[in-house]
Amino acid sequence: MKLLKFFTSKAFWVSVIVAVLLVVIGAYLALQWLGKTTNHDQKIAVPNIGKLTSEQAIKVLEESKLQMVVLDTLDFDKNVPPLSIVEQDPKANSFVKENRKIYVKINAATYKDVIVPNLSELTYRQALTTIVSLGLKEGKKSYRTYIGKDVVLQVLQNGKELKQGDRIKKNSVIDFVLGDGRATLSEEELDVAPEIE
Template structure:
């Protein structure tokens, strides 16, 4: 029997119909399984985690069958409490499926520490902007007798002498002791005038 005669037989067309039915059934079975496996139509609304502590985040996400992962601990932001959530991805109000990971950024526990530069015998005009650029605050400015007017003689922190290279947190207040421009060794000799 040649091939062209076989295609017009009843047996061939029965086999084609059976193959088509099996293909359709397998496609529908696969689509049903895929919907079940990917939790199609399941929606969990992502809660607002901003300003929550890590413990509160874990509890809230556990109740919703979601997970959290810290992706960054940002530099300290005073608008948020230390060790609380600053950002999250996906954002609050978005819909996700169960067991989805929510990525969070956490506020640092405090301002980072910065090295105090050596500003001894530098001018006031240089010292103040340098300290402010590093994030320090300038506190009380006092003067001591020294001929080098407006140069830094000492830096103080909480009434203690501050050595260059010490680490302090940003926003710490540093007091400056400057030279007043008077020569401490110059004395007025009254006996010469008499």
């Protein structure tokens, strides 16, 4: 009986109304505060900074009240200016809020160095597979008298002989001097050949 009397009392209903009003007012104030601190209605279009240098991109982004963060330097692409922006995230014309970080990837200044492996005495096909896997390009082939047909005798770049361990730029053109398979061993060379047991 006392419980029923409490639920019907004026003090109970005043407390309920005050509690509901406090929750509603608190929620309203919280939403207003969040709207102002998170810039809820603010939209800034992300500018296209592709192919700009990092200095130019920083200026463009600062004018839009955005920040730039470099994530990575990608392999050199000759179709894009050196040290310029290759990729950006978020993409151009996306809408973001003020002070948003724009993540970018930059084109390298030049091709990376590649260490020349030992290619002598390999077949041309083996050597070609090796240089292509390193990012080098096939150049001219010339032949010299040698017993092994299409065996690599020399590797050249711009007429200069390359040795194992030399450093050259990726995407360089490599020329080959190959055996023509026409040489034969003389009897003297056959006599000197080691015996196989």
